[in-house]
Amino acid sequence: MARRLIPCLNRVLVEKIIPPSKTTAGILLPEKASKLNSGKVVAVGPGIFDKTGNKIPVGVKEGDTVLLPEYGGTEVKLGDKEYHLFRDEDILGTLHD
Amino acid sequence: MARRLIPCLNRVLVEKIIPPSKTTAGILLPEKASKLNSGKVVAVGPGIFDKTGNKIPVGVKEGDTVLLPEYGGTEVKLGDKEYHLFRDEDILGTLHD
Amino acid sequence: MARRLIPCLNRVLVEKIIPPSKTTAGILLPEKASKLNSGKVVAVGPGIFDKTGNKIPVGVKEGDTVLLPEYGGTEVKLGDKEYHLFRDEDILGTLHD
Amino acid sequence: MARRLIPCLNRVLVEKIIPPSKTTAGILLPEKASKLNSGKVVAVGPGIFDKTGNKIPVGVKEGDTVLLPEYGGTEVKLGDKEYHLFRDEDILGTLHD
Amino acid sequence: MARRLIPCLNRVLVEKIIPPSKTTAGILLPEKASKLNSGKVVAVGPGIFDKTGNKIPVGVKEGDTVLLPEYGGTEVKLGDKEYHLFRDEDILGTLHD
Amino acid sequence: MARRLIPCLNRVLVEKIIPPSKTTAGILLPEKASKLNSGKVVAVGPGIFDKTGNKIPVGVKEGDTVLLPEYGGTEVKLGDKEYHLFRDEDILGTLHD
Amino acid sequence: MARRLIPCLNRVLVEKIIPPSKTTAGILLPEKASKLNSGKVVAVGPGIFDKTGNKIPVGVKEGDTVLLPEYGGTEVKLGDKEYHLFRDEDILGTLHD
Numbered sequence: 001m002a003r004r005l006i007p008c009l010n011r012v013l014v015e016k017i018i019p020p021s022k023t024t025a026g027i028l029l030p031e032k033a034s035k036l037n038s039g040k041v042v043a044v045g046p047g048i049f050d051k052t053g054n055k056i057p058v059g060v061k062e063g064d065t066v067l068l069p070e071y072g073g074t075e076v077k078l079g080d081k082e083y084h085l086f087r088d089e090d091i092l093g094t095l096h097d
Numbered sequence: 098m099a100r101r102l103i104p105c106l107n108r109v110l111v112e113k114i115i116p117p118s119k120t121t122a123g124i125l126l127p128e129k130a131s132k133l134n135s136g137k138v139v140a141v142g143p144g145i146f147d148k149t150g151n152k153i154p155v156g157v158k159e160g161d162t163v164l165l166p167e168y169g170g171t172e173v174k175l176g177d178k179e180y181h182l183f184r185d186e187d188i189l190g191t192l193h194d
Numbered sequence: 195m196a197r198r199l200i201p202c203l204n205r206v207l208v209e210k211i212i213p214p215s216k217t218t219a220g221i222l223l224p225e226k227a228s229k230l231n232s233g234k235v236v237a238v239g240p241g242i243f244d245k246t247g248n249k250i251p252v253g254v255k256e257g258d259t260v261l262l263p264e265y266g267g268t269e270v271k272l273g274d275k276e277y278h279l280f281r282d283e284d285i286l287g288t289l290h291d
Numbered sequence: 292m293a294r295r296l297i298p299c300l301n302r303v304l305v306e307k308i309i310p311p312s313k314t315t316a317g318i319l320l321p322e323k324a325s326k327l328n329s330g331k332v333v334a335v336g337p338g339i340f341d342k343t344g345n346k347i348p349v350g351v352k353e354g355d356t357v358l359l360p361e362y363g364g365t366e367v368k369l370g371d372k373e374y375h376l377f378r379d380e381d382i383l384g385t386l387h388d
Numbered sequence: 389m390a391r392r393l394i395p396c397l398n399r400v401l402v403e404k405i406i407p408p409s410k411t412t413a414g415i416l417l418p419e420k421a422s423k424l425n426s427g428k429v430v431a432v433g434p435g436i437f438d439k440t441g442n443k444i445p446v447g448v449k450e451g452d453t454v455l456l457p458e459y460g461g462t463e464v465k466l467g468d469k470e471y472h473l474f475r476d477e478d479i480l481g482t483l484h485d
Numbered sequence: 486m487a488r489r490l491i492p493c494l495n496r497v498l499v500e501k502i503i504p505p506s507k508t509t510a511g512i513l514l515p516e517k518a519s520k521l522n523s524g525k526v527v528a529v530g531p532g533i534f535d536k537t538g539n540k541i542p543v544g545v546k547e548g549d550t551v552l553l554p555e556y557g558g559t560e561v562k563l564g565d566k567e568y569h570l571f572r573d574e575d576i577l578g579t580l581h582d
Numbered sequence: 583m584a585r586r587l588i589p590c591l592n593r594v595l596v597e598k599i600i601p602p603s604k605t606t607a608g609i610l611l612p613e614k615a616s617k618l619n620s621g622k623v624v625a626v627g628p629g630i631f632d633k634t635g636n637k638i639p640v641g642v643k644e645g646d647t648v649l650l651p652e653y654g655g656t657e658v659k660l661g662d663k664e665y666h667l668f669r670d671e672d673i674l675g676t677l678h679d
Contacts, residue, residue, distance in 0.1 A: 005164060007190040008156050036659055045190070046156075051148040051245075051536075051633040059590050059628075067587060067658065074189060076164065077133055085189055092656060092667055093589040093627070102261060104287040105253050142287070143253075148245040148342075148633075171286060173261065174230055182286055199358060201384040202350050239384070240350075245342040245439075268383060270358065271327055279383055296455060298481040299447050336481070337447075342439040342536075365480060367455065368424055376480055393552060395578040396544050433578070434544075439536040439633075462577060464552065465521055473577055490649060492675040493641050530675070531641075536633040559674060561649065562618055570674055 003078050007045035010058050010088035014039035014066060014073070015081065037068045038095055042083060058088045067092040100175050104142035107155050107185035111136035111163060111170070112178065134165045135192055139180060155185045164189040197272050201239035204252050204282035208233035208260060208267070209275065231262045232289055236277060252282045261286040294369050298336035301349050301379035305330035305357060305364070306372065328359045329386055333374060349379045358383040391466050395433035398446050398476035402427035402454060402461070403469065425456045426483055430471060446476045455480040488563050492530035495543050495573035499524035499551060499558070500566065522553045523580055527568060543573045552577040585660050589627035592640050592670035596621035596648060596655070597663065619650045620677055624665060640670045649674040 007013050016039040041064040047057045060066055069092060073084035104110050113136040138161040144154045157163055166189060170181035201207050210233040235258040241251045254260055263286060267278035298304050307330040332355040338348045351357055360383060364375035395401050404427040429452040435445045448454055457480060461472035492498050501524040526549040532542045545551055554577060558569035589595050598621040623646040629639045642648055651674060655666035 004193045005190045006193065008163075008188050009186060011189060013190070043190075049147060049153050050631060050635050052635065053147050053149065053151040053153070054635040056631050056635070069656065074166065076189070089591060091590050092593060092658070093587045093595070093625075096586045096588065101290045102287045103290065105260075105285050106283060108287060110287070140287075146244060146250050150244050150246065150248040150250070171263065173286070198387045199384045200387065202357075202382050203380060205384060207384070237384075243341060243347050247341050247343065247345040247347070268360065270383070295484045296481045297484065299454075299479050300477060302481060304481070334481075340438060340444050344438050344440065344442040344444070365457065367480070392581045393578045394581065396551075396576050397574060399578060401578070431578075437535060437541050441535050441537065441539040441541070462554065464577070489678045490675045491678065493673050494671060496674060498675070528675075534632060534638050538632050538634065538636040538638070559651065561674070 005043060005076065005078055005083070007043055007085060009045050010048045010056070011045045012041055012058060012060055012066075012086050012088055012091060013043040013076070014068065014084050014086055014091075015042050016068070016084060017065070037070055039066055039068050039084065040064075041066055045088075047088075060088070060091055060094060065095040067095055102140060102173065102175055102180070104140055104182060106142050107145045107153070108142045109138055109155060109157055109163075109183050109185055109188060110140040110173070111165065111181050111183055111188075112139050113165070113181060114162070134167055136163055136165050136181065137161075138163055142185075144185075157185070157188055157191060162192040164192055199237060199270065199272055199277070201237055201279060203239050204242045204250070205239045206235055206252060206254055206260075206280050206282055206285060207237040207270070208262065208278050208280055208285075209236050210262070210278060211259070231264055233260055233262050233278065234258075235260055239282075241282075254282070254285055254288060259289040261289055296334060296367065296369055296374070298334055298376060300336050301339045301347070302336045303332055303349060303351055303357075303377050303379055303382060304334040304367070305359065305375050305377055305382075306333050307359070307375060308356070328361055330357055330359050330375065331355075332357055336379075338379075351379070351382055351385060356386040358386055393431060393464065393466055393471070395431055395473060397433050398436045398444070399433045400429055400446060400448060400454075400474050400476055400479060401431040401464070402456065402472050402474055402479075403430050404456070404472060405453070425458055427454055427456050427472065428452075429454055433476075435476075448476070448479055448482060453483040455483055490528060490561065490563055490568070492528055492570060494530050495533045495541070496530045497526055497543060497545060497551075497571050497573055497576060498528040498561070499553065499569050499571055499576075500527050501553070501569060502550070521580075522555055524551055524553050524569065525549075526551055530573075532573075545573070545576055545579060550580040552580055587625060587658065587660055587665070589625055589667060591627050592630045592638070593627045594623055594640060594642060594648075594668050594670055594673060595625040595658070596650065596666050596668055596673075597624050598650070598666060599647070618677075619652055621648055621650050621666065622646075623648055627670075629670075642670070642673055642676060647677040649677055 041060050041062055044058045047055045050056050069090055073086045076083045076085055138157050138159050141155045144152045147153050166187055170183045173180045173182055235254050235256050238252045241249045244250050263284055266284055267280045270277045270279055332351050332353050335349045338346045341347050360381055364377045367374045367376055429448050429450050432446045435443045438444050457478055461474045464471045464473055526545050526547050529543045532540045535541050554575055558571045561568045623642050623644055626640045629637045632638050651672055655668045658665045658667055
């Protein structure tokens with residue numbers, strides 16, 4: 001029943017990373033430490049056309065860890081999982097270890 | 098009496114898929130499980146012109162199963178059936194099994 | 195006294211089709227059955243110029259049966275008849291039997 | 292004392308046609324019959340430039356009888372007469388007998 | 389102490405013409421007769437660039453008598469005199485005897 | 486401690502000229518006489534790109550005396566002095582003796 | 583745990599410079615002296631595409647000291663440090679000693 005979604009235009013499908021509210025040892029983390037709103041890119045659209053008919057590719061790719069805006073995005077439920085759709089231009093950046 | 102509609106510009110005619118509120122065995126499904134707002138593309142317009150006179154084709158095609166935004170779209174009744182018209186750019190993505 | 199109107203730019207002159215509220219046998223139709231807001235195209239403008247000076251032709255033509263938006267359009271009375279002017283981009287689609 | 296006005300850009304100077312409220316025989320006309328808001332084009336501007344520097348000519352010309360929008364336009368008094376200035380794109384169409 | 393102002397971009401410096409409220413014989417003119425809001429062009433800017441880098445010249449020139457919109461414009465005081473700055477596109481037309 | 490600011494894009498750094506409220510002889514000037522809101526251009530940005538990638542230079546230059554809009558601009562304090570940043574297009578004109 | 587963020591499009595990651603509220607000798611500084619809202623550029627995005635498909639590079643670079651607008655920017659916490667993301671066009675200027 002798990003369906004696959006291919007986003008339209010410059011949309012990006014993201015699975016949000018829920019930050020742990022406790023450490024692995026069970027200690028409660030203060031709210032501040034879990035502030036970063038990030039997600040994993042699951043699928044990207046083909047991009048949009050510019051004013052002269054050229055396609056502008058989406059700036060992030062499948063597998064990227066991205067920094068998301070605090071608000072916005074469209075909630076999508078596929079099978080059991082919850083995802084969010086964002087426009088390419090609303091993704092703030094990519095995160096790297 | 099069932100008339101056919103050819104959408105103008107980049108409009109897309111969609112027949113919404115009403116998610117079953119019971120399983121085939123008659124068990125009532127919780128509201129959450131039926132959240133996905135999807136539809137079948139019935140007809141697409143020819144597309145719009147960009148600023149230099151080139152036609153931008155519509156990103157979805159007849160027969161596609163599409164993910165629709167929660168709000169928006171224009172209700173259209175053709176014969177006995179209810180359809181919705183969406184602008185190409187408002188369709189969130191295509192669904193694949 | 196019946197004057198002819200040639201619409202400017204991408205405007206389209208439409209004569210609305212008033213759906214019968216009774217069948218030919220005199221049976222009152224329920225409100226739902228008469229929902230479709232359609233019209234006959236009577237005249238079309240020459241189109242507008244795009245940003246590089248090319249004229250974009252109007253997407254519908256005289257004689258087309260068109261699906262109209264529920265709101266909008268400018269009422270025009272020519273002789274005894276009532277018409278409506280719509281911008282090309284506001285016409286939802288063309289209807290075919 | 293009657294001064295002449297040459298409109299700037301895509302403006303059009305129009306003398307409104309006041310519909311008679313009585314027939315020539317003196318019979319009062321119902322309000323509905325005098326609904327058409329029309330005018331005579333007295334002068335037109337040189338047109339505006341498009342985004343690539345080409346001048347787009349004004350779509351109506353001196354002497355045209357035009358259909359005007361119900362609201363809008365700038366009242367101008369030249370000598371004893373009252374005129375209205377409209378932007379080219381606000382003129383709905385040209386009227387022909 | 390009378391300084392000279394060269395307007396930026398497509399701005400136009402105008403000295404408003406205050407219509408006489410009395411005739412030269414001292415007879416008070418009715419308000420209606422003095423309605424025309426006009427001015428003398430004192431200086432014009434170099435124009436603005438279009439989207440492809442070409443300069444669009446200002447449509448009016450020094451010495452022109454122009455018809456001004458009822459509202460808008462920026463009041464400027466140079467020496468003892470009061471002027472108004474308008475954007476090129478806000479000037480309605482040029483007046484000729 | 487006096488730092489130098491190079492404005493970004495089409496921004497212009499201006500030091501406002503505070504009009505004297507008294508004459509050199511100590512006579513108080515009426516409010517009307519000090520109305521002109523002007524400044525000295527201290528630094529200009531490199532300009533912005535137009536839609537086709539060409540840089541549009543800023544219309545004013547260092548040392549120019551400029552006429553400023555009554556409102557707007559961003560207050561900046563560098564060392565002991567107060568400056569204002571304006572967008573190129575908000576500067577009304579240049580003043581010359 | 584200190585993760586690195588590469589901003590998308592024309593975004594700029596900035597570490598704000600908190601102005602000292604006391605001098606090194608311990609004397610409290612008046613509020614006015616600490617007014618300048620500046621930051622250090624930590625990372626810049628690749629830039630955005632213009633309307634004809636050319637990439638417009640970001641106007642500031644890593645290591646630049648920049649003047650920031652009083653409001654705006656998105657707070658981002660990476661590891662222990664707090665950063666702010668700004669759009670290229672919102673950065674007011676670069677500061678130089």
